[in-house]
Amino acid sequence: MFELLLVLLAIGFHLTSSSAQVKEIKLAQPSNIFILAGQSNMAGRGGVSGGVWDGNVPPECQSNLSILRLSANLTWEEAKEPLHKDIDVNKTNGVGPGMSFANSVLRRDPSLGRIGLVPCAIGGTKISQWERGTFLYNQLINRANVAVEGGGIIIAMLWYQGESDTINKKDALSYKKNLETFLTNVRADLRFPSLPIIQVALASGEGLFIDIVRQAQLGIKLPNVRCVDAKGLQLQKDDLHLTTESQVKLGQMLAGAFFEF
Structure with a gap:
């Protein structure tokens, strides 16, 4: 006995x-880290209707033990949709491009090892709310710095923002300068002047000046900055947010752009 x-x-x-x-x-600790920043379409509204997420997670966005996310309390955990659930807390989050991106990157290059995603996007934010010294800017820099404390390295930032800057013409006209300043400041404060950055040109907007903002995004000429054009991807009934299927496609497009660096 x-x-x-x-x-x-x-x-x-x-x-x-x-x-x-x-x-x-x-x-x-993940070896290679990506920052995800911007507003609602980066945070993810795929599958969200009437303030409720349908819970549908496509195969391309499934969790993977090799993909982690930095939570709001600054600890690493297994990444799963919605990636921004504890970051963009005042809105209902659904599927974004992050998981599709990460899974696509790993499929193309398994040698990248464990990937870390650092969600920082907040819905409804203008580029002026990301100026150096603002809450959102400081939060991004702080989360990025914490993410590398265990020895990983930041290898790119994904940026999808601008819908809120299509409402006011003055905001739209100053968008290019403000975006260039933001990207330059992020690189300086992360002490990575050549940080690869992939930004997304708008598929939609909240105002009448979408074309001005899109032209600004497509016209950025900073070194090591690439632009993925979301125009033509399917939108939800609100004509503002990408559908789940479009988010999957966008993530794959972002992965393709990453491998062009």
């Missing part, structure tokens, strides 16, 4: 140790 008890205890210890090892694998 005593021998049987020892065997059971040994089995229990083995199972507990194995479980702890699995958890450690999930939460280990």
Whole structure:
């Protein structure tokens, strides 16, 4: 009886140790890190209608033990949709481009190892709310710095923002200068002057000046900055947010642009 008890205890210890090892694998420091920033279409509204997310996660956006996310409390955890659930807290989040991007990147280059995603996007924000010294800017820089504390490196930032700057013509006309300043400041404050940045040209907008903002985005000539054009991707009934299928496609487009660096 005593021998049987020892065997059971040994089995229990083995199972507990194995479980702890699995958890450690999930939460280990990622090697290569991507920042996800901007407004609602980066945060993800795919599958959201009437303030409710339908819970549909396409195969391209499924979780993967090799993809982690930096949570709001600055700890690494397994990444899963919605990626911005605890970041863009005043809105309902659904599918964005992040998981599709990460899965696509790993399929194309498994040698990248464990990937870390740093969600920073907040819906409804104008470029002026991302100026150096603002809450959103400081939060991005802080989260990015925490993300590399364990030894990983930031290898790119994905940026999708501008819908809110299509309402006022003055905002639209100053968008190019403001975006260039923002991207330059981020690189300076992360001490990575050549940081690869992939920005998205708008598929939609909240105002009449979409074309002005799009021209600004397509006209950015900073080194190591690429632009993926979302125009033509399917929108939801609100004519503002990308559908789940479009978010999947956008993530794949962003991955393609990443491998062009």
